[in-house]
Amino acid sequence: MANGIEYSKFLMQIQKMVKDSLSEQNINADVYIQKVTKNNNTEFMALVIHTPGEAVSPQIYLDSFFAQCQKGKAIEEIAAELISSYAQNKDFELSDVKGFVTDFEKVQEFLRVQLINKEFNSEKLQHTPHRDFENTDLTAVLRIHLPTQEYGEATILVSDALYSYWNKSMEELYPLALHNTMEANPAKISSMLEFVKNMFSDNCIGEDIKNFQMEPYEQYVLSNSTSVGGATVLLYPEVMEHLAQGAGANFFILPSSIHESILILDTGEMDAKELQAMVMSVNQTNVSPEERLSDEVYYYDREEHCLSMATGREATQELTAWSGQKNWKGRCKLVTDKTIYGSGCIDGQQTSGLFLSCGFLSAVPRTGAF
DSSP, rough: OOOOOHHHHHHHHHHHHHHHHHHHTTTOOEEEEEEEGGGGOEEEEEEEEOOOOOOOOOOOEEEHHHHHHHHEEEEEEEEHHHHHHOOOOOTTOOOHHHHTOOOHHHHGGGGGEEEEETTTTHHTTTTTEEEEEESSSEEEEEEEEOOOGGGOOOEOOHHHHEEETTTOOOOHHHHHHHHHHHHHEEEEEHHHHHHHHOOOOSSSOOSSSOOOOOOOTOEEEEHHHHHSSSSGGGSTTTTTHHHOOOOOOTTEEEESSSOOOOEEEEOOOOOHHHHHHHHHHHHHHHHHHGGGOOOOOOEEETTTTTTEESSOOHHHHHHHHHHHHHHOOOOEESSSSOOEEEOOOEETTOOEEOOOOTEEEEEEEOOOOO
């Protein structure tokens, strides 16, 4: 049975239940709800459990748990799960986090780059070192991936405040972080059919870029070896060049999400504005706001050795205005009889992201979160 509880009431009850349960276990902890701003200026409510002297505190996002509550799951059961999760992970402690992240000699090997949208993150970028991706609406920021293998990865965005400790310029840091990223998460590419075939398995999806050859009228998924944060591969030197020269053609790049991009060879039959309309529609209906990379479509020119936006600002503004007047939910025709987009489920799993196959723009399930 669905639960009609309000979100604010849900948060208060969860906070009280977790606090009371920990007190009964004689665990002295400060339990509170905190608003967290993540990628693309999206906000989430998180439960924070902080114990005295603890350098790292668990931060559990509650949106998905609220959705479970709305579907009828008892709030007591949800609170018990949160407490169980805390108990399993509370012994994790990275000693002297501040001392670690402010010491460049210690932290340099853990620096990574992340590709994000400039406009979507304009407020955050005011106090975050970044390097713009020329001829695009994208920029690269730095993150520290903390060495917490037993409990998964914890990451810290490099802010101006943290950056100031190192006495290093972005010109010095960016090549180092990019090298680390390429070593840790090498670029991978696969045909759309292979991607769909393997998306529900634990198999490593994708082939090495070198010597890979794309074919006309096929779609390819470009990501990294983890399929998480894979759009950052667009920053890797020579990846675009290898693919273009191997195919002997230029190609379009559709930003499916922050996790992957979709490549389509330019045969002279596709219109960039049509492709952009598809990207914008799927972003609005299938991709969660925090996982969107861009509403643009990009183009790689093998003769100019350059990646740039495929349409101008006027086209983007026109499509944005159009989208505000149209309902892009469900399934609808776009532009031509050959181009249709849609959404739905694959093997019972809700999908997000996009791909073109057999003349249809459909959706693919997320393989990870960043």
